Amino acid sequence: MKNLLELKEINKTFKIKGTSDSTILENINLHVKEGEFLAVLGPSGSGKSTLLRIIAGLIPSSSGTVSYLGKEIKGVNPGVAMVFQSFALFPWLTVLENVMLGLERKKISVEYKREKSMQVLDIVGLDGFENAYPKELSGGMRQRVGIGRALVSEPDILLMDEAFSALDVLTAENLRRDLLELWLDKKIPTKSIVLITHGIEEAVYMADRAIILSSGPATIIKNIDISLPRWRDRKSPEFLSYVDEIYSIMTKKKIPMTEMLVQTKKDLIIPSVSAGALTGFLELLEDLNEKIDLYKLADRFLMDMEDFLPLIEASALLHFTKVTEGDIELTEHGVEFARATVLERKKLFRQQLLEHIPFVQKMINILRSKSNKQMNIEFFEELQSQTFGEEIGQKQLELLIGWERYAELIEYDDNKEIVYLEQSV
């Protein structure tokens, strides 16, 4: 089977004002064969969407090549169509007109375009709705229009950008099955599908092959062939072992890295979790009172990977939990924290913050050294921006200030934009 799509040594860096460039994608090599359903998995902010947009030709890569049928592409990829997470329908056009836009460039008569679009609407289960406007439809049906619009141009490759994640659980499942049926029964001429997702089960359920990206900068850390017969049973041990394997890859790779960073006392990326959410998570773990598989945990709490991973990372970063081989358990500190009263918790949190997050220490030292014990926030923003760039730096500082306020290390006046040292510190 020949390669439909090939990515060679793709790098993507964004220029950020005032800092060195930040790298989003690093040395991505990837090929998609004819007849293949590929899933691209990664934690949020890992650059999955950026990768997809490079494949689509919406944004250029910083270096490396994307080729379609052996020919390097220099703009919008002629062989692909895309399904968007937010559907991206034109609200002022009817369902039929939205789908017909997919044929805009084809040199065929309007009548034929209409006929083809009607056929596609029939295939995606929307016949009878051709004259409806998107706002009259439910989320699932809107995404069917999005899929129809992508399919009508008969692309070789269908790109799906988190296409099911804006839908509720049942609707998403229904749509996944329908799409898979079209694909497996060859009712559509599409030769390959590339699905970007953060849902591990979704990937194992649908794809022939999954690649897993690490976060910041994203590299491919694993390529897994999912050789299960269709239709797959989500409860079967084989299915679950794939899910477990991917979970442990996605968490294992991350945590030793952050630990390494702590040891070298460098500033590190703080997972985006509020102190309140972290507390709740630790309490839940305490209630379980056992070492547990991460994917079972996520399942139990009905949580999305997107929300789940930052919690795990944050708790591990502060040494409240320990993660090994896809299992998670509370450390001594964690147990103590979960059982403590509100005021004691603040104290424990303060200890962990000062001990394990160098930047917090730095902030406190700076504030202490000033006679009036206060500092303009811009100063700290500047410090963070130098390491992370403006946008991420500000977000990071916001998170940290939230944590420090919870720990009663500092006070912050949002109007005057000044950080004060807490009196007790």
Next chain:
Amino acid sequence: MEIFTKSLTKRRFSFTDIIIIAVIFIILYIILKLSSGMNIPFVQGDHLNIDLSPLMLPYYAGRSLLRMFIAFFFSLLFTFIYGYIAAKVKTAGSVMVPVLDILQSIPVLGFLSATIIAFMAAFPNSLMGVECASIFAIFTGQAWNMTFSFYHSLMTIPKDLEEAGQMLHFNPWRRFISLELPISAIGLIWNGMMSFGGGWFFLAASEAISVLGEDIHLPGIGSYLAVAVESGNVQAMLYAMLVMLVMILLVDQLFWRPLIVWGQRFKLEFSEAKEQPDSFVYNVLYRSFIMYWLYSHIFAPIGIFFNRCILWFFDRLEKAPHTYVSINAGYFVQRGCKVFIALFLLYELYAPAKEAVFMLYDIGFNDLYQAFIMGLYTGGRVLAALFLGALWTIPVGVKIGLNPRLSAKMQPLVQIAASFPANMLFPFFTILFVEYHVNFEYGSILLMMMGTQWYILFNVIAGAMSIPNDLIEATEIFELSGWKKWKSLILPSIFPHLVTGFITASGGAWNASIISELVSWKKYTLTASGIGAYISTATSAGDWNGILVGIAVMCILVVLINRFIWHRLYYMAQTKYHVD
């Protein structure tokens, strides 16, 4: 072009269709008749007679209306071209947007004399020059707002739709009609309506003007009023006002309401709003057979034909494969272009600038100082007008805004009141001032207020309507009332809207100062010392130095006040008092 008219489905021919056909023919005939009057011979010194018979009023009103629509057409054209370039060409935008901001804030009425001279030179021996100057004055009252709205819409197109457009291989034309135009439609219609309302003021001010020692009266309702005032004919003055009011109402009902209803389809939110605007005229047109027939046999084929031509043109243009939108190759070319444009502008500006500097030099420091003091007087008057306006509009506006039923009824009325050109009311106040010997130094503040208070009222109502219900309930639970309630809830939540209202009103007041500091009734002329009176005196006397100094001082003051007061308040409103 299917997206613009597609909701028309099959209808049956009925009696209303006959009426519609008749109306269409009448409109066509009137336009033909009115426009034939625009290009009659005219040389400087000719006196244009305005007939005060009420029978002539419809004709004059029609001429005025035609001017308004021509100006609106050019405003729209300007909006598309200027807004599109500013949004698409980054380097151009960084210059064009600040320029637009300044254009928006300077009082254009002050330039009227200069534009009249220029247009008269462009159309010698024809009334067309004066006609164009009037249309241009109206244009300057309409265009900036609309352009800002269009630019803003283009800059805030949702990213996913933009990407979808790219994935669907839209060429620039397809992107324009399928994405950019629909997305900016609602903003354009609303801003167009507001700007059109503001245009009446410029219409009334620009038709009858004494420039370079001559009185020019363009046939129109503004001139009719001016002549009525000169001859002291109160009855004719009342007729003119009545016709003006009818005209504003008709345009609102026949043009803007249907447009607003039609524009609802371009709403971006996917949820259906509770209250939908409604229009009788739209419903009639929507149901009529003749509109359907006209659409499917004339407009649609023409639209499709043009669409096809343009698409064909763009397809030829794009034979080369697509490349990424931003590529560094053109960087040096761009640089070169920038330098070239800058040099060209400097070269073009050099001569007039030199002349202006010499003129200023001739005038001498003392006169400049005098003009500046005059400017401060007017500035004080503007602030006083805003303050007095706010004094009554805030309590009334809040009262209306907090009562949904009342506000639904009042808002269109306030909008009409804001559209009504305040300068048509000036003569009546002048009569009162003359009768009761009111000190015009203060009286002119009242004149300024006439036009500007509505903008404040309008915004206060909008602000009060936007106060979240739970906050109102919270104040009730905590039993806050009286001043406490105002201080903790109402004033902070209407503040952003109030600032917007003040900014609009202040712009209007500066413009109004040019005609409200010098008014006359029969043989009496009332003058208030201020930069507005300074400019209008200089204009009618043909004193170029005076005009230049007056306009310069006024522009500087307005821009400074905008920068240092309004922009700051606006920023504060956006950051601190933003209720979300």
